[in-house]
Amino acid sequence: MAMKDLLKAEDIKKALDAFKAADTFDPLKFFDMVGLKAKSSEDVKKAFKALDVDNSGFIEEEELKFVLKGFASDGRDLTDKETKAFLALADKDGDGKIGAEEFEALVHQ
Template sequence: MALAGLLKEGDIAAALKECEAADSFNYKNFFAKVGLAGKLFLQNFSGSARALTDAETKVFLKAGDSDGDGKIGVDEFAAMIKA
């Protein structure tokens, strides 16, 4: 089951197919294709989840953004989960 069962396997397969070639991955297109575009963090796990408050978002970003670029990349997210 993908991402707590929220994403459809067919959507994931189609998104992965579109970025098979080297240098073809576009995260915005990928997220849109698999159904993650426009969702905030908690809504990725349940569509009925509440949005994070501004304070929670700031704490989350501060905890995960180890390189200071204002974003949490996949490696940063993985490190955060393992901490």
């Protein structure tokens, strides 16, 4: 499933534009801006599956770096600092990766 099937293209573009500069990414603001925060848990889990590129059931640090590309192919890569901050914010059990429940909890925070 593509994000454009779940979210409005104009909302995705607006959110990506808001975080174009390096070290400006805020996952909570981003998920709100793209409209994901307002979606049901089921829809958030669909978004999670789209971002879990290797279908491992987790979003690992390497996948997080490219999370914006999961919303649009022209999304920028996150910096190492942004990636680590995103992981620290979402990884509640400390296993170094984000599970579907952790992702859903972060989006709806």
